[in-house]
Amino acid sequence: MSGWFDLGDVAVIPVVETPRLLIDPEEFFPERPGVPSGWAAEEPWYAPGQGRLVFAMQAFLVVTPDERILVDACVGDGKRRARPEFDRLDSGWWQRFTATGLAADDVSTVVLSHLHVDHVGWATRWSDGRWTPAFAKARHVLTAPEYEYWRSAAGAAAMTRTGDYLADSIEPVADAGLLDLTPPDAELGPHVRLCPAPGHTPGNTAVLVTGSRARLLLTGDILHHPLQLMEPDVSTRYCVDPGLSARTRRRTLEWLADTGTAMLPAHFAAPSAGRVTPHGSGFAFAPAADLHRPGRYVPSGGPHAAQGSDD
């Protein structure tokens, strides 16, 4: 268990699917292969014995006084996928989700930061012989430019590598009338807003969570690995627009440094969250230990406080 983040009246709970996915640097960062520099070449960020980057795969549950919001949906179990590590996964993620004390119907909103295969899977589960929405009472927020891109010829071409994961993970949600296409800067409530972050994909977003005590920017895939803190211009092989991705990354890191806001990237190894400060041509990173709480999240109003059906 990787604990949770305490923002005062808002909690952010990582729900981990795979804590340690090993990735060949050459596959992910073709312009920056080999061993990362400095501390990014050490555990928990890098496995020196295997010469592999360490990625975590996780979703985040945001519990506010009035909403339960799931940010991103990982790979999902039991789905046919081209990447061997993702194919017909049996991760135990669903058990870890329900161990938070929430049921699927307690989730009021699912935010899909972007439509890559490792961010959409748990939007559906296999039931009665078909893929059906896993969070049937939730609106599923996605930016309009993101949805339009993946439904275009360019998006379809990009999916030939992976197979059409939108067919089993997004179209059933759309068919059920649960998809809510929003502008990239939509306010989702008093504590949560989207922040446009185009580049990795055209409609990619970050999610800014504001509690009574602190703010946390869920940076999604603006950056994947700490080597991009030291070298913010390095984009991934999977960035649709690598140049724009790099500009978005630097702009975001500068804003985080200027404001002292902590960030929580989707793929950083646990405990994942930290603050950045300018360092050389990039940024240094310090874990946000002041926000991290070890162990299991228990709502402050008692074990059922977050489960009331007040809609």
Ligand SMILES: [Zn+2]
């Ligand atoms: Zn990702």
